[in-house]
Amino acid sequence: MPSGTVIETEARDAAAADAVRPRHVAIIMDGNGRWATSHGLPRFEGHRRGAEAVRRTVTAARELGIEALTIYSFSSENWSRPEEEIGQLMGLLKRFIRSDLKELHANNVRLRIIGEGHPTDPEVQGLLDEAETLTRANTGVTLTVAFNYGSRNEIARAAQSFARQVAAGTLRPEDITPERFDEALDTAGLPPLDLVIRTSGEQRLSNFLLWQAAYAELVFLPVFWPDFDRAWLERALAEYGRRERRFGGVDANGR
Template sequence: MDGNGRWAQSHGLPRFEGHRRGAEAVRRTVTAAQELGIEALTLYSFSSENWSRPEQEIFELMGLLKRFIRSDLQELHAKNVRLRIIGEGHPTDPEVQQLLDDAQTLTSANTGVRLTVAFNYGSRNEIARAAQELARQVAAGRLRPEEITPERFGEALDTVGLPPLDLMIRTSGEQRLSNFLLWQAAYAELVFLPVYWPDFDRTWLERALAEFGGRERRFGGVTPGEG
């Protein structure tokens, strides 16, 4: 979900207004995902690198996150959305962490769209944490090194239990992964859209899905008849 700040700048507005409009785009996208029958949706809300942003912007972002949870949680729950948070949690604000924990608990039995929010998340850090956990299991004698397969490694990642990643969408025209779901995206289709996140809606989601649907996914294989 990229381009909040640039959207605000292009409209002559403060950056916070871009983040606020970005929260509205989240609501639209979750609703569209439900209507389109998408099983799982993962949103990159705040990266571990975002702490380097100006202190006032971080304060405003945390306030926006709190308001979003308080105002939208009951609606998400009523719509049968199951919320999950991945990442390292919040290092300084116990209130944010408690809100996130309560939201996951409330929706844990829901069976609709599986909405995963990556918060204080970085994929290389996630991979390192998974490797550390497997190393601890080896050191404790609970796991043999040869038992560390790609499947076993995937079970140590934050996204364990989620379906395979099929499609990754990045907004704002940027064409890189920026430390998001690097392991999980090994065979994902990548779609880069020339739209700032605050303007993202069902039409743009359907455009990405149409592009995804038109691609031939080989997973390293060869289509019959090809040389």
């Protein structure tokens, strides 16, 4: 039976999470391969178990009232992985959409894809487009899947768009404000990013939502992604609830 101190700590954590709930949470789902290695299993099994963790996390986010959940599914750098592993990852993505899309839609989840897509696999792109179209009018949690996504590329694409408008004389350079830049990014229309969670114990952003994370809270968890569940999500939310967000300002005590 847990001690009184443990019970009190858990109660404080729950209260902190409930007091300040982030609207937009992003997750770097790291550690599938290391999880598999630690269990003496092939890397593919780690990715398969990682897909199950995605299902658990989407359900938990919906039940906990999170407005937007963004997950790092496949980075633009991941194409450098072995061809066999890429094929396995694409197969998992296809199966996830085919098997889960109906349930996501029934639960009022809106699915959104950000990134550049990949022309060499039109089947994947077609499934992603179908999922977005089917769930576009849903009003529950927005699940944003970053697929073939890289934040520096995203920022460069936005800058190129502004440069073309300036060259065409339809935009003045002084009109390019941070707010306008927000609207040119893949995440336009989503709530401001409040919390970034990374699993596996690594402590870096890995080219994920660099602009959006300017004032987000970062929580790094010592758990491989396949073991991530609602309890770990609540732990991250509790940590977020304990943070004092000043956005570059000072608190009432001048700190």
